[in-house]
Amino acid sequence: MTQLPPPTRAARPQNAATNEYDDGPFTFRPATKDGHTASVAIQGPSGSGKTWTGLCVASGLAEGRRFGVIDTERGAAALYVNDLSVAFDTLPMRRYDPRDLQKALAAAAERRYPVVMVDSLSHFWSGADGTLDQVDHAKSKYGGNKFAGWKDGTPMQNAMIEALMAYPGHVVVTMRSYTDWVLEKGQPVNKGTRVEQRRGIEFEFGVAAEMDASNRLTFIKSRCPAFRGLVLNQPHGARDIAKPYLDWLRDGAKETDPSIWVAAAMSPEATVDSLLALYRDVEAASALASPLMHPETKHPTNLGDLIKERGLALTELDAAAPEFDLVVGAGDVVEQTVPVPPYEV
Template sequence: MQFKKATKENLKLRLALSGASGSGKTYSALSIASNLGSRIALIDTERGSASKYADLFNFDTCELTNYHPAKYIEALQSAETMGYEIIVIDSLSHAWFSELELAGGRFDGWAKVRPLERKLMDAMIGSKCHIIATMRSRTEWLIEENQKNGKASYSPKKIGTSPIQASGIEFEFDVAGELDYTHILTISKSRCPAITDKTYLNPGKEFAEELKTWLKTSSNSPGILEHYSNHNYSAQQNPNIEPNQDLRVKQVRILLNYPVELVVEWLQSKNVERPNQLETKEIDELIKTMCLSWAEDKFEHPRYATNSYQRNVVEAIYSGIPEIEAIQSWMENVATPEIVEIA
């Protein structure tokens, strides 16, 4: 078994676009895909609605009427075999509908469904193609106040809230964003520093070009990953920074088996190279992010994971238990899904 230096060259995109009905998910997915490459396959679960854009974009489509995860996997594999560059899944939410039906509303039913869900995620992550997946969002209405000539008027505004999909699914993607009814894409999660926290009106060429540059360009700091992964550091001579933050992050990362690449990307989003360059509260944020990532598939709702972390890790640390011991104990307690009773 051999190891070689990791390089970021010609990687494949994993992009999730969520939004309420009418927010432009399908159009945006095709616009982005068309600027990423030329051979596009679209897996259509929306009764052929994507074909309405056939005069605007050049793509091939496969309509699914059976939304079982295995059918998605079959379509993904067929697209790969046929040599497509980009696969658009429109939409991934139907797989979730199928999973809910297969679980039958029973807690023990998820024991059979979770492996199917995992196989679909693995097929997407392991694909040799760029993957763009759309997801429906739950629709809510807000009453928006408008001021004109000193007079107030009120109008309803449609917004999309959380995606209709398994909780925490955004962790599976490189980039995730939400489209609103004005077709503005807001980036909510990104491993690409150039687009972090940005917004895009009618995302297309500009957005795709930034993604292409990120996917093709090697790291600007070739020594950071290897250096951070294999060495312990002494604290900088800065009285405002807690010592041994490098070692603290490394110990937790190893315990959680959290990818070092994601730690480096998180640090780069803060414009630093090492944990010791950050304040303690920012390291606390990173530790929490790693822990909740580990717990994402062990709870039915991300709020349960957050509450469990607060109750079993944060409070334990406050009581004097070492952080690494508190996290390890918490991991042992939630190794199997936690049943949350609602009064």
């Protein structure tokens, strides 16, 4: 009996499947508003009305549904619980590690809040264990070089903002601001106000506005044409901001349900190819960073990592499946299957 020699092939490098996700093709698709949600940032000094205005905007975006507030302001939002027509839940926080905000957003997504409000986002920059503290802690790894500490701080900050922008619902944040004084020729010069967060962060949001001590709101950035150059005195957040913003977003657009993506990722019928295609669809919707609780482990994760995890697990199963060879007997031809020895690396 003569046995045909088993195939010899190199094992697939472990990172090859990962690269299929991370190094995808550059594919243009038709432009659409489908699935876009509102993101509003309101900044201002203490007493300008940020929290109340933010709550009103959130209640308008929620359209009668209960929403969630991530509270760093020692319960300030809860003081208005009887002043709104919409109920809301609060999550008090006393530690402001940017990674903790990602976990809080995942918890909010698990509760399926249509709107999440962060009051305020400034704490995750300059509060205890915020980004600035993370940079200060990290500098010891680089010989006390604080500038080098940003190698750790910047990715944390960026991941936090990505999770916030990819929340599967509407987002409202407040941020503290202060007067920026600069010494010029020995004299203090007022350079206007500066937000207490990463410089330029307001431009991450679809709509950004600044409030002053007179409760006057000025839009400083807006993708929504209705707000460009607009100034509102003591604005009604639900009527003046939430409604026109929603009307514009929904004009010619379809809403999407991220839970459908999660169900597709966890489906028993999912394949390596279907998961890779799903990843591309979610990527095109800018939703890879959408925070969620892992359906099995109940640990915070995001939609992109969940899909990739499932895809790589199926890839490993396929690679571990036994191969078969054909054995040809002398005389009569008999087909018989036997497992092929392990691949040669």
